[in-house]
Amino acid sequence: MTSASTPLPQSRRLVTDLPGPKAAELLSRQKAAVPAGVASLMQTFAVRAEGGVVEDVDGNRLIDLGSGIAVTSVGASAPRVVAGVQEQVEQFTHTCFMVTPYEGYVAVAEKLGELTPVPGPTRTALFNSGAEAVENAVKVARAFTGKQAVAAFDHAYHGRTTLTMALTSKSMPYKHSFGPFASEIYRVSGSYPYRDGLSGDQAADRAIDQLEKQIGAASLAAVIMEPIQGEGGFIVPAPGFLQRITQWCRDNDVVFIADEIQTGFARTGQWFASEHEGIQPDVITTAKGIAGGMPLSAVTGRADIMDAAHPGGLGGTYGGNPVACAAALGAIETIEQDDLLQEASRIEAIAMEHLRAAQKQDARIGEIRGRGAMLAFEVVDPGTGEPDAALTSAVAAAARSAGVITLTCGTYGNVIRLLPPLTISDELLREGLSVITDALAAH
Ligand code: PMP
Numbered sequence: 233m234t235s236a237s238t239p240l241p242q243s244r245r246l247v248t249d250l251p252g253p254k255a256a257e258l259l260s261r262q263k264a265a266v267p268a269g270v271a272s273l274m275q276t277f278a279v280r281a282e283g284g285v286v287e288d289v290d291g292n293r294l295i296d297l298g299s300g301i302a303v304t305s306v307g308a309s310a311p312r313v314v315a316g317v318q319e320q321v322e323q324f325t326h327t328c329f330m331v332t333p334y335e336g337y338v339a340v341a342e343k344l345g346e347l348t349p350v351p352g353p354t355r356t357a358l359f360n361s362g363a364e365a366v367e368n369a370v371k372v373a374r375a376f377t378g379k380q381a382v383a384a385f386d387h388a389y390h391g392r393t394t395l396t397m398a399l400t401s402k403s404m405p406y407k408h409s410f411g412p413f414a415s416e417i418y419r420v421s422g423s424y425p426y427r428d429g430l431s432g433d434q435a436a437d438r439a440i441d442q443l444e445k446q447i448g449a450a451s452l453a454a455v456i457m458e459p460i461q462g463e464g465g466f467i468v469p470a471p472g473f474l475q476r477i478t479q480w481c482r483d484n485d486v487v488f489i490a491d492e493i494q495t496g497f498a499r500t501g502q503w504f505a506s507e508h509e510g511i512q513p514d515v516i517t518t519a520k521g522i523a524g525g526m527p528l529s530a531v532t533g534r535a536d537i538m539d540a541a542h543p544g545g546l547g548g549t550y551g552g553n554p555v556a557c558a559a560a561l562g563a564i565e566t567i568e569q570d571d572l573l574q575e576a577s578r579i580e581a582i583a584m585e586h587l588r589a590a591q592k593q594d595a596r597i598g599e600i601r602g603r604g605a606m607l608a609f610e611v612v613d614p615g616t617g618e619p620d621a622a623l624t625s626a627v628a629a630a631a632r633s634a635g636v637i638t639l640t641c642g643t644y645g646n647v648i649r650l651l652p653p654l655t656i657s658d659e660l661l662r663e664g665l666s667v668i669t670d671a672l673a674a675h
Pocket of ligand 1 (some may be wrong): 270301324361362363364366389391392441458462463491493519520
């Protein structure tokens with residue numbers, strides 16, 4: 233193991249097979265102490281992480297193309313995040329904002345008000361997880377409109393709590409055997425240009441027809457959508473789709489909630505993916521990349537909507553924990569000072585070039601899509617275009633065994649996704665991509 237006082241070399245190094253002997257021992261302890269439902273992808277255990285590299289218990293160094301599912305976007309152990317956390321831990325770790333408030337919470341709320349494309353004035357409430365932010369966004373939308381129904385889209389992912397499972401589309405593994413689900417949740421068709429072949433307008437006509445005929449604006453409190461659908465397969469809706477949906481919501485007194493938990497915080501080359509679409513959501517949920525790895529989430533919305541919830545109606549013991557807020561301020565400063573929006577575009581250029589070259593050699597790479605450092609490709613049967621989930625898992629498993637943290641996603645399980653830290657070097661990124669495309673070529 234490298235000492236924390238020396239920088240972790242930003243290179244891949246395998247000194248054992250995965251799992252190595254120490255990891256194998258920990259895996260058997262995990263099996264005995266942790267339920268099978270909490271499954272881990274990597275066959276090893278982390279001891280240290282820095283920038284774009286994770287070091288394991290056996291001294292292997294892995295290239296991180298997942299950022300802990302889009303969380304450590306500023307790089308693992310980013311210096312401003314670490315410094316902010318250390319300073320705050322020495323002052324105090326908790327008072328509960330609902331009991332004795334502190335400045336860090338207010339500062340994060342002010343910053344989110346500035347950064348999110350929600351039309352001002354805004355208010356921001358802080359929570360712990362993405363799912364908790366989504367739950368609270370739904371609560372404020374219901375309080376504001378006095379209505380109850382909520383519409384979510386095909387391929388949506390919004391979390392694993394009872395309400396957010398209902399909003400999430402895919403059954404296995406997220407919902408299977410866990411019902412009954414929350415009521416007054418409706419699903420409508422979205423826009424998946426590679427598979428539905430519809431323009432933004434055509435897909436919006438279909439969705440609006442379902443909203444009007446199957447739910448009715450008079451009953452509908454909110455429409456929630458990820459501007460790029462993450463777990464569903466990094467699906468970028470056809471141009472114009474989101475503009476039509478947000479306009480329909482505005483015309484019908486329905487709150488439009490953009491779930492930017494995965495797409496937010498510089499990941500796509502803008503602070504928020506809504507900006508690429510030219511939309512101004514009424515409410516935005518954020519989490520993941522917001523605090524460099526500390527658990528924090530937020531709901532930022534129009535002041536009139538957010539203030540509709542009565543005093544005491546929103547909160548929770550840990551929401552906006554001071555250490556997590558200090559981390560968020562460090563992460564935001566890092567994105568601003570180090571121009572990480574630009575870095576996301578750099579990653580997009582390198583990865584797109586690599587993947588397009590690989591696609592020319594291999595027709596099993598279907599659509600390559602995404603924005604900034606949120607990119608993916610579908611693995612398909614070249615003859616029929618049918619999703620190939622078995623090949624996708626085999627390729628991802630081979631890349632992981634070769635020391636690259638590789639994630640998959642997609643309703644059909646056939647999407648390999650890239651979520652590297654925005655600070656990853658060109659060399660490390662190219663090497664990680666080569667490991668994945670070589671693994672595909674070898675299968
Ligand atoms: N919404 C989206 C778009 C997400 O990607 C996720 C997490 N993958 C969530 C909500 C849930 O976040 P959490 O796991 O922090 O509850």
